[in-house]
Amino acid sequence: MNGTAHMAAGAAAGFITANSVQGDFSTTAVLVTIGGISGLIPDLDIDGKLSNKMTFSPKMIRTVAGVISILMMVYSFLEEQGREQWIGIGYGVGILLLSTMITQRRMLMFTGIGVTAAGWHLNEIWLLLLGLYIIVASLIPHRTYTHSILGFVFFGFIASNLESSLVLEGVFEAAMLGYASHLIGDMKLLPFNKRGVKLFLPLSSKEF
Secondary structure, eight states: OOHHHHHHHHHHHHHHHHHHTTOOHHHHHHHHHHHHHHTTGGGGSTTSHHHHHHSOOHHHHHHHHHHHHHHHHHHHHHHOOHHHHHHHHHHHHHHHHHHTTOOHHHHHHHHHHHHHHHHHHHTOHHHHHHHHHHHHHTTSOTTSGGGSHHHHHHHHHHHHHHHHHHTOTTHHHHHHHHHHHHHHHTSTTSTTOSSOOOTTTTTOOOOO
């Protein structure tokens, strides 16, 4: 199932939740948004589409780092003398070498660390937990733990704390239904899915 379909299913879950709590227009808009985002959350794992949307392109960062390193080396060669010249060139070479190590996985991990730090600084438990979720997602293969009951339960803690933070009825239900819609949408029981989801990791790797 593609990202657009997952987001649409999650948004529909949010709309259903809004109707069940008889929310007004603004409440409905919030719950539809939360449901739609939650429908994409499992694809934060490294090969998922959402991870590519929320981080800078590694190719772009490598290009920028390469330009900076070359400029630093040229500047050091033309403007510096002696020891400072070689130090500047060395820094440029170092940046160039480090840029070759930038990957989507590392970018996603840095994003998770940033979100975790923001949650800690703002004293928002849901944001801190989301950061931890992103970090874990950066370390695992696609369609594993983020697509399991374990991931679903962990996301439940995020959703529960988000509802407490927003003080808005229906946030938890919209988020959980949106997440669940993603897992169902990726199951093998749907004819267009060649792969399923391993719901019972780490106890079982059977796909459903």
